[in-house]
Amino acid sequence: MAKRRATSSQRHQPTMHDVARIAGVSQMTVSRVMRGTGYISKDVRNDVVKAAREIGYVHNRLAGGNATYDNPIVGVVVPTMQNRVFTEVLSGVNEALNESGLRPVFGVSEYSLETEEDLVFDLLSWRPRGLILPGLEHTASLRKIIAQTGVRVAEIMDIDGDPISACFGFSHAKAGEDMAKHLIERGYRTFGYVGSQGGADLRATKRFDAFSRVIREAGASLVFNRSPEGATSMEVGRQITDEVLGQPNPPGAVYYANDDLAAGGIMHCLAEGISIPKQIALAGFNGLGFLSALPKLLTTTVTPRFEIGKAAASWLMHSDTTEAIQKTELSAKLRIGETT
Amino acid sequence: MAKRRATSSQRHQPTMHDVARIAGVSQMTVSRVMRGTGYISKDVRNDVVKAAREIGYVHNRLAGGNATYDNPIVGVVVPTMQNRVFTEVLSGVNEALNESGLRPVFGVSEYSLETEEDLVFDLLSWRPRGLILPGLEHTASLRKIIAQTGVRVAEIMDIDGDPISACFGFSHAKAGEDMAKHLIERGYRTFGYVGSQGGADLRATKRFDAFSRVIREAGASLVFNRSPEGATSMEVGRQITDEVLGQPNPPGAVYYANDDLAAGGIMHCLAEGISIPKQIALAGFNGLGFLSALPKLLTTTVTPRFEIGKAAASWLMHSDTTEAIQKTELSAKLRIGETT
DNA sequence: GTTGCGCATGTTTACGTAAACACATTGCCA
DNA sequence: TGGCAATGTGTTTACGTAAACATGCGCAAC
Numbered sequence: 001m002a003k004r005r006a007t008s009s010q011r012h013q014p015t016m017h018d019v020a021r022i023a024g025v026s027q028m029t030v031s032r033v034m035r036g037t038g039y040i041s042k043d044v045r046n047d048v049v050k051a052a053r054e055i056g057y058v059h060n061r062l063a064g065g066n067a068t069y070d071n072p073i074v075g076v077v078v079p080t081m082q083n084r085v086f087t088e089v090l091s092g093v094n095e096a097l098n099e100s101g102l103r104p105v106f107g108v109s110e111y112s113l114e115t116e117e118d119l120v121f122d123l124l125s126w127r128p129r130g131l132i133l134p135g136l137e138h139t140a141s142l143r144k145i146i147a148q149t150g151v152r153v154a155e156i157m158d159i160d161g162d163p164i165s166a167c168f169g170f171s172h173a174k175a176g177e178d179m180a181k182h183l184i185e186r187g188y189r190t191f192g193y194v195g196s197q198g199g200a201d202l203r204a205t206k207r208f209d210a211f212s213r214v215i216r217e218a219g220a221s222l223v224f225n226r227s228p229e230g231a232t233s234m235e236v237g238r239q240i241t242d243e244v245l246g247q248p249n250p251p252g253a254v255y256y257a258n259d260d261l262a263a264g265g266i267m268h269c270l271a272e273g274i275s276i277p278k279q280i281a282l283a284g285f286n287g288l289g290f291l292s293a294l295p296k297l298l299t300t301t302v303t304p305r306f307e308i309g310k311a312a313a314s315w316l317m318h319s320d321t322t323e324a325i326q327k328t329e330l331s332a333k334l335r336i337g338e339t340t
Numbered sequence: 341m342a343k344r345r346a347t348s349s350q351r352h353q354p355t356m357h358d359v360a361r362i363a364g365v366s367q368m369t370v371s372r373v374m375r376g377t378g379y380i381s382k383d384v385r386n387d388v389v390k391a392a393r394e395i396g397y398v399h400n401r402l403a404g405g406n407a408t409y410d411n412p413i414v415g416v417v418v419p420t421m422q423n424r425v426f427t428e429v430l431s432g433v434n435e436a437l438n439e440s441g442l443r444p445v446f447g448v449s450e451y452s453l454e455t456e457e458d459l460v461f462d463l464l465s466w467r468p469r470g471l472i473l474p475g476l477e478h479t480a481s482l483r484k485i486i487a488q489t490g491v492r493v494a495e496i497m498d499i500d501g502d503p504i505s506a507c508f509g510f511s512h513a514k515a516g517e518d519m520a521k522h523l524i525e526r527g528y529r530t531f532g533y534v535g536s537q538g539g540a541d542l543r544a545t546k547r548f549d550a551f552s553r554v555i556r557e558a559g560a561s562l563v564f565n566r567s568p569e570g571a572t573s574m575e576v577g578r579q580i581t582d583e584v585l586g587q588p589n590p591p592g593a594v595y596y597a598n599d600d601l602a603a604g605g606i607m608h609c610l611a612e613g614i615s616i617p618k619q620i621a622l623a624g625f626n627g628l629g630f631l632s633a634l635p636k637l638l639t640t641t642v643t644p645r646f647e648i649g650k651a652a653a654s655w656l657m658h659s660d661t662t663e664a665i666q667k668t669e670l671s672a673k674l675r676i677g678e679t680t
Numbered sequence: 681g682t683t684g685c686g687c688a689t690g691t692t693t694a695c696g697t698a699a700a701c702a703c704a705t706t707g708c709c710a
Numbered sequence: 711t712g713g714c715a716a717t718g719t720g721t722t723t724a725c726g727t728a729a730a731c732a733t734g735c736g737c738a739a740c
Contacts, residue, residue: 013409013467013489015726026690031728039687056488058464062411064727066403067695069353081431084424091421094448101462103445108434122441125401127353148396149353234633264633270610271635293574293604295611355696366720371698379717404697407725 014057023051034059065127074316075123076106076132077116079201082231083258084288085305086134089156092309093132100317102129109134111200117142124149130316132309136161137202154312158203159327166325168312170332175301176207176255178334179283180214182299183253186340188281189220192244192251194237194261195227204257207285211255223251232257237264245272245280253281253340259288262298266339270295281340297337304330354397363391374399405467414656415463416446416472417456419541422571423598424628425645426474429496432649433472440657442469449474451540457482464489470656472649476501477542494652498543499667506665508652510672515641516547516595518674519623520554522639523593526680528621529560532584532591534577534601535567544597547625551595563591572597577604585612585620593621593680599628602638606679610635621680637677644670 016030023030025044032038033048051057065071076093078086093104105126107119117139123131124145130152136159146153146164155167183191193211196204204227212222224244228236237260244254245268256262262284269276276282276296284291287302308330315328356370363370365384372378373388391397405411416433418426433444445466447459457479463471464485470492476499486493486504495507523531533551536544544567552562564584568576577600584594585608596602602624609616616622616636624631627642648670655668 017726027726028691028728029689031726032689035728037728039689041688044688056485058461058485058489060467060726061465062402062467062727063406063725064695064729066406066697066726067693067728069695071402081427081434084427087421087424087427091448094421094446103447103462103466105443105445106434107443108431121398122443124398126443127400127402145396145398149398234630238633260630267633267635290574290600293578293607295607357696367696368698368721369719371696372719375698377698379719381718384718400696402697403695404699405725406696406727407698407723409725 014055015060016057018055019048019051019057022055023047069127070129071127072100072102073126073128074102074104074130074132074313075120075126075128076104077109077119077123077134078106079109079111079134080231081108082233083260085258085286085303088305089309092306092311093313094309095306096310096313096317102317104132104313111197113137113139113142121145124151130154132156132312132316134158135202136163136167138164152316154316156308156312158206159329160206163325163327166312166315166319166323166328168308168315168328168330170303170329172203172206173210175285175303175332175334176210177214179207179255179285179299179301180211180218182334182336183255183281183283183340184215184218184220186253186281188251188253188340190223190249190251190253191215191220192224192254193222193226194240194244194254194256194265195225196232196257196261197227198229199227201257204285207257208255223247223249224254227257232261234260234264234267237261238268239264241265241268241282242272245274250280253277253283256282256284259284259286259291259298259300262300262339263291263294266294266296266298276339283340287335291337296339299337299340300335301332302335303332354395355400356397358395359388359391359397362395363387409467410469411467412440412442413466413468414442414444414470414472414653415460415466415468416444417449417459417463417474418446419449419451419474420571421448422573423600425598425626425643428645429649432646432651433653434649435646436650436653436657442653442657444472444653451537453477453479453482461485464491470494472496472652472656474498475542476503476507478504492656494656496648496652498546499669500546503665503667506652506655506659506663506668508648508655508668508670510643510669512543512546513550515625515643515672515674516550517554519547519595519625519639519641520551520558522674522676523595523621523623523680524555524558524560526593526621528591528593528680530563530589530591530593531555531560532564532594533562533566534580534584534594534596534605535565536572536597536601537567538569539567541567541597544625547597548595563587563589564594567597572601574600574604574607577601578608579604581605581608581622582612585614590620593617593623596622596624599624599626599631599638599640602640602679603631603634606634606636606638616679623680627675631677636679639677639680640675641672642675643672 016027019030020027109116132154153164157169265282284298284300356367360367360370449456472494493504497509605622624638624640
């Protein structure tokens with residue numbers, strides 16, 4: 001019977017047939033027990049489970065995927081792992097998928113649409129049940145391969161635009177607008193903006209565009225605007241805040257692309273003895289958990305990262321393919337703190 | 341020829357055979373082009389690539405795994421996604437695997453060895469090339485299934501103990517010892533300890549044990565010791581620091597299980613006008629990036645999280661199965677800041 | 681008492697790729 | 711010029727599982 005191939009140094013792993021032989025049943029019965037589907041009597045189930053445990057058999061969930069066109073996988077693209085926002089999204093995705101025994105397979109795009117495109121090709125090579133992509137902007141090639149393969153796609157974090165089929169998130173335009181209105185209302189008239197990723201963060205740009213439109217319409221002005229390259233951090237925020245305050249006419253308020261940058265601003269002011277918000281007001285974005293530990297509560301927009309990841313994954317699992325294009329808003333909320 | 345199964349609503353995806361037919365070659369030639377192996381002439385390669393692009397064919401990397409006993413997967417267990425430490429590890433794993441076109445498939449154990457065991461069973465159902473597990477402590481069932489399946493395992497973050505086959509990390513005992521020695525040397529004689537995960541974080545416990553042994557030997561004493569349940573955060577650190585300072589005889593120095601907790605301590609002192617390190621000294625663990633933005637540089641132990649993830653993944657990819665048990669130290673270094 | 685349905689199990693076959701082996705062609709050195 | 715290695719391509723087969731279909735049994739409704 002020794003017709004096994006001796007491929008490399010890999011030794012033969014037990015299969016359902018091995019379990020079946022020991023339990024005295026057919027391979028198909030083992031398959032049914034492993035998946036908990038179909039009719040199986042208690043006795044047979046026990047025999048199979050016992051046999052499997054005995055020889056250390058672990059269900060191979062990939063082997064059947066070929067024949068059924070279905071792997072227990074969801075492909076996820078995140079722009080970065082440096083920002084908690086996306087690890088929280090991933091966490092939400094993971095939690096939703098856990099319920100169905102699926103797993104996320106992820107890749108990091110570094111905020112590049114070209115890298116995203118490469119990643120999608122790679123993730124499609126796993127024949128996933130669906131994809132989760134950040135934002136609504138993608139390359140033409142990506143859209144083409146999505147259409148050709150017919151893979152289901154959930155776009156997340158944004159609803160300002162046209163989704164491929166379903167999107168889950170909030171309006172960045174509205175978030176930028178709301179923040180601008182709040183600051184105008186508070187009486188600030190000169191503003192600074194600190195962006196991220198050298199402008200490659202398209203959703204931050206959407207916030208900024210709406211923000212600057214509102215302040216322009218209110219007759220106020222933007223006196224500082226910089227988007228440092230690369231990953232953002234408290235440290236970068238601290239440095240740029242130093243720069244902002246070194247200007248001949250520093251702005252009355254600074255809008256940061258995210259909380260890390262803004263928190264760096266708070267730290268800088270704290271260290272330099274600059275009074276917030278008297279000398280300068282600061283506003284962030286995301287509402288990350290660590291803010292509540294800072295000496296001054298930051299004014300920011302709280303976004304439901306975890307929930308967005310969860311909702312997108314749930315949709316991929318539960319909805320059918322015939323559904324129409326849909327936008328699901330999981331809204332972001334302005335939270336006024338002590339820094340504005 | 342229409343013998344395709346109409347399984348559910350899944351439409352038929354193009355296969356290598358389809359590409360082969362269009363390009364006028366055999367399926368095997370397409371396979372060689374897709375994987376970039378073997379001898380292929382330039383003309384044929386171009387034809388195949390063109391044909392693939394034309395019909396939107398994407399290489400199915402799971403289909404052959406059955407026959408070759410090899411899937412391009414590494415299973416990774418992390419204790420939590422709440423702490424940057426492990427998202428950085430995951431990031432390092434991801435980067436190392438990228439080079440070989442493998443992907444991590446991860447699960448979160450929540451610091452429970454039982455959950456870890458369940459996860460390992462689940463991850464093994466992917467027939468991964470290897471597993472990356474946190475720490476050297478595992479359940480007996482987990483060890484058994486590892487032995488039975490013969491899957492390769494890299495254990496990370498710890499080297500104080502006996503690895504299954506290879507481990508990558510540093511000595512937590514030494515880290516705790518070094519910190520204790522430093523604080524003793526600075527003249528502190530009464531200490532507090534703030535742990536994590538209600539004591540379920542076994543590596544934090546190792547640091548604490550070594551820490552308390554050294555201070556005991558030096559004739560100093562531990563006057564506060566608490567490990568809050570659940571995830572740690574700056575907020576929790578802030579609350580417990582308040583508690584520490586509310587004691588009748590507060591300690592001269594507090595050792596926190598991680599930087600988030602310690603940073604919360606800094607924030608509390610800052611808000612309450614308590615002088616660091618005069619009134620109280622604070623020490624953390626990990627050396628996370630955000631520390632450099634804080635108003636006071638925290639004394640901590642800097643750990644190479646990213647590098648550990650990368651080294652473990654590299655080892656799984658490159659070493660062969662015959663190698664002996666090995667420990668690879670990627671050392672953690674005491675970094676003295678302004679808080680001790 | 682026979683019909684039919686729920687339950688429990690088995691048999692056959694499809695899946696898409698990659699290893700192993702086979703074979704043809706080319707070019708170069710002896 | 712003959713032989714052999716390097717190059718390029720094809721054929722056959724294995725992989726482990728799950729869908730589809732088949733089968734058999736017991737029991738209740740008529």
